[in-house]
Amino acid sequence: MVKNALKITGLLLGIVITLTLYNFFTIDTPKVSSKAPALSLDASLAHEVLARAIRFPTVSYNDRTKMDRKTFASYLAFLYTEFPTVFSELDVDIVAEMSLLLTWKGSNVSLKPAMFIAHHDVVPINPETEEEWKYPPFSGTIADGYIWGRGAIDDKGNMIALLYALEELVKTGFEPERSLYFGFGHDEEIGGKKGAGSIAALLKKRGKKMAFILDEGGAVADPDLLKELGVKVPTAMVAIAEKGYLDVLVEARGPAGHSSKPKPDTSLVKLSRALLKLEDNQPPLDNRYVIGTIEPLLPYMTKGNQYLLSNIWLFGPLVNQQLAQSAEMAASMHRTVVPTIARAGIKSNVIPPLARATVNLRLFPGETPEQVLKDLVTIIDDPDVSISILRGHVASPIKPASGKEWDLLYQSIKEMDPALPITSFLDFGGTDLKNYYDVSDRQFRFAFHPLNRDILDGMHGVNEKMPVKSYAKNVEFFYRILSNAAEANWLSEIE
Ligand SMILES: [Zn+2]
Structure with missing residues (x-):
């Protein structure tokens, strides 16, 4: 029985190793087309x-x-x-x-x-x-x-x-x-x-x-911006979509009065607790758009990263953690949330009855401001804290980096520098x-x-x-x- 289990484990391990090595060794070497004819263009001024x-x-x-x-x-x-x-x-x-x-x-x-x-x-x-x-x-x-x-x-x-x-x-x-x-x-x-x-x-x-x-x-990114991917050369980064946007107002109410005889759980304490909950309960990292960024760049990466990133099916969670070291990559992998404005109180010895904060979120494709608002209410889970939408919109339409329009852009970039790697990404800005x-x-x-x-x-x-x-x-x-x-x-x- 134990022998059989060992045999099966060994066999499975063998398959996994073979597959990961296959993915590693079949990374395509990029084809470099010939440079386009020079233009009679003087842009020196x-x-x-x-x-x-x-x-x-x-x-x-x-x-x-x-x-x-x-x-x-x-x-x-x-x-x-x-x-x-x-x-x-x-x-x-x-x-x-x-x-x-x-x-x-x-x-x-x-x-x-x-x-x-x-x-x-x-x-x-x-x-x-x-x-x-x-x-x-x-x-x-x-x-x-x-x-x-x-x-x-x-x-x-x-x-x-x-x-x-x-x-x-x-x-x-x-x-x-x-x-x-x-x-x-x-x-x-x-x-x-x-x-x-x-x-x-x-x-x-x-x-x-x-x-x-x-x-x-998008722009021609320095390797310094792509170090989490281990890319060693400048890269043309084309954003094919952008995230959605949402500003919400978080308002907390609590006991007011003189600060010399405070009651617990004041508005400011409740607001702080609510903001902490938002930070601690962000959606998990989702690498579905980052995969599209990674694949064309595999040939330009360090060997270790090539092995790891050509096998995301196996190393997904590890890869997500590595990429999320970069704030930009992390932002492309889930909805972000961050408080940007806070207001409460008028005097150091007066407890304010109301504390408010504006929280800015960048939505992942597929999310709507209304759905996200419901999520936030569930996360904060406090009847004394209300949340409302100030402004927001969904992410842009997202289409894969292919098709004739993509080819035209791709070709125009290649005409500038045939050796320049080109990839796509989800823009976390607007x-x-x-x-x-x-x-x-x-x-x-x-x-x-x-x-x-x-x-x-x-x-x-x-x-x-x-x-x-x-x-x-x-x-x-x-x-x-x-x-x-x-x-x-x-x-x-x-x-
Ligand atoms: Zn601008």
């Missing part, structure tokens, strides 16, 4: 246009009345001056006063158009950290190999590169077969409802559906694309600029900057994808 664009403090505020419409108007006028061919050759709609929709009509109207979007508003500068900026945030200084300032990466960097490429392409006399649309929003940083939302509504009214839309969100769910369900988030920890920290933070050396590359990438998308042969079968 593009970074200077970006520097000028940064000098317009087009700041978005939650309180919309604080937005400086004059600055936005002068920024739009600046675009007309910098890109005269674009604004004379394309159809221009000024939408919601400060946003833009450009249409480059193609010769074949039966082809579904493609769309490229960006936003020109930026987040405010935190007065507490203003001193830490190496160069003033709206100076658009070019120094030390970077263009410095708010918006350099998010998102004027992409907007200017895209317009620069478009200007160059239009100037050559190129005639698109497929129509190309360009949407530039003015309030992405506060949700994009007025800008991108109005552009999307206008397109819907005109009955336009896009083959795909390309926005910000973009203006959430306003375009009805316009296209093929949504990509990518630009050809490098991203490392240092550059990433500057976004919405201090010392935002774009490397000068690689900026012309971003222009070239847009030039290639615009020309590829405009030619019918790529997506002609899309109806």
Whole structure:
């Protein structure tokens, strides 16, 4: 009996070892196609246009009345001056006063158009950290190999590169077969409802559906950002979907009065307990989207990681723990929850009857704000604590990294660098694309600029900057994808 059990265990172990080794040794070596022909494109001055664009403090505020419409108007006028061919050759709609929709009509109207979007508003500068900026945030200084300032990466960097490429392409006399649309929003940083939302509504009214839309969100990531995967080379990371969003208000009530004779379980104590429960009861890690990120990168990993990650079927829980060391990876693997604002009390010796906190959640595809609210009520389980939805929306449509639209993007990236690995991921942040769910369900988030920890920290933070050396590359990438998308042969079968 014992002998038989040992035999069976041995046999099973043998099968498992064989399978894991098979998966390890059959990792595909990447094919490198030949480089695409060079373009007659001079983008060596593009970074200077970006520097000028940064000098317009087009700041978005939650309180919309604080937005400086004059600055936005002068920024739009600046675009007309910098890109005269674009604004004379394309159809221009000024939408919601400060946003833009450009249409480059193609010769074949039966082809579904493609769309490229960006936003020109930026987040405010935190007065507490203003001193830490190496160069003033709206100076658009070019120094030390970077263009410095708010918006350099998010998102004027992409907007200017895209317009620069478009200007160059239009100037050559190129005639698109497929129509190309360009949407530039003015309030992405506060949700994009007025800008991108109005552009999307206008397109819907005109009955336009896009083959795909390309926005910000992905980049060429430094190995430093992929160390949990053991990837040793820079990698093109394309976000094929983004998580949903939810803000909830948590309100706790308790006995009030003089602090010299407190009753137990005050509002602040109850609120703290509720917030702790939320942190301690997060949904388990789910690697279903991370698998799509991992597979194309296997050939570029360290041997140990290759073995482990080519056998997620066996090492799933171990892999999840390893990946979750990175806050970004962890965020792509489940719904996150974090308190961001708390308010209670007016005086040190008065017990407040009410304590409130705003909690921000990023929802996993498939979750709805209403379902999640029910979850939170169950987790907190306290009749003195109420929770309500402030705002929220579901995750974007999610389609696999395949199909003709994906191939077009993939090819355009490969033309830039045939050896560059390309993979997809679920964006844990949000973009203006959430306003375009009805316009296209093929949504990509990518630009050809490098991203490392240092550059990433500057976004919405201090010392935002774009490397000068690689900026012309971003222009070239847009030039290639615009020309590829405009030619019918790529997506002609899309109806
Ligand atoms: Zn942005």
